[in-house]
Amino acid sequence: MAFIQSSPLPRVPPLKANSMPGEVVSVVGNVIGVDEETAYSWPACKFCGNDHLGKAQNPSTSEQHPFYYCFQCKTSFEKPLDKMSLDAYIACNSLPPEFCRIKVKMCQKSITDLLPQQEGKLGYELTSVLGKLIGPLFCVLSSSCKSIQNHQKNDVMFVLEELSCFANNP
Template identity: 45%
Template sequence: MLFWLVIFSFHVQTDVPARYTYMAKLIYATEDRLYVADSSLLQVNCPGYVIISVKPSCFTPSQMTDNRAAVLLLQDILLDKGNLNADKYSRLTPISNDTVREADAWFPLIPVQELNLISNMKIILPNLTSVSVAKELVTVTGTVRGVDEETAFVWPVCGICENDLLIELGPNEYLCQKCNSSSQTSTKMSLEVFISCPEIPEPCKVKVKLQQNSIVDMLPTSQENSQGYPLSSVLDHAIGPLCCIVVRGGTNNFILNEIPTLR
């Protein structure tokens, strides 16, 4: 028997624990948290997202933990004392147009226009401020003032599965120990930078671990140097706005990790 999905606004409050089913846009996922949003958040004073605590008893599909899912069907999410929890009774399902067409007895019939509305919803994260705390999502814009050179390195990965456990067969030739492929490799990059940003007064430091796309955009395109790039090539470079999660916050310094680009 097919049933219609009930879209429940995230900002609804109740004093009695209850379970609800949501369709939401996934912003970011960790092992124990989902950062999601729906259109109801545009109507209230919210930071642009809500957090769902994922208990160890709840199965989490790999598309979510790898941040490859754009829209989620969140079934039987527990709302208790203002907190949203996914437990052993909850079901988390990435959905797409293909999933909608394959609706069956356990999966609700979702109007395509509703799916598109959630998928195309623009997410606006709050700016990083001096009162931002750990595990918050923020937007940061700034200028590179320094580089943590211990974090600056590159390494080859499998061009098919992106595994980095490779056996070198010869010059520029590797065998992947995961998928047993000897195809061409790709290069991964790591870089953490110190930035100054207008919202954070000096001498407070802001350190950001960058995603690969941001690293590539910052490096000079006119030179390809297998030995690396001079520090001067990235200093005073303007970056952002970047979507980040606060790893550590405080009066003296902030540590941020850039999250994958919002879809």
């Protein structure tokens, strides 16, 4: 009798000091900071995800709730998607934080998971994510650069972008 073990995800190596740009790596770690300039949210079409929206007045009610109109779908709707952007600095399990800085551009689902369960409003609750454990996130290493200005010899900055295709799986 054969016993077949199936693994649902491909084996993704953890981020290492010698990981090269373009590699897909997995990252597990604690959030040690956020890039506030990247922390924002915007309304997007709930049908196609497009952010090219116009505001319209609901014609059928006298309420002041704005209606959004998607120029792509040519549809109006009341509740848009709350799309979010957030880059987090993390201390990675596979690399000591004193060795390098790691920045991850997170995808929507990971941001939602990370934020407290209150409306997902960014900007004011950023400190509440500090110390939280995230991952494993599957990311593409977009750059790895040695900082010359910095006097720490091994200060390497890794910039990663999460692969949203993994996170969008049901």
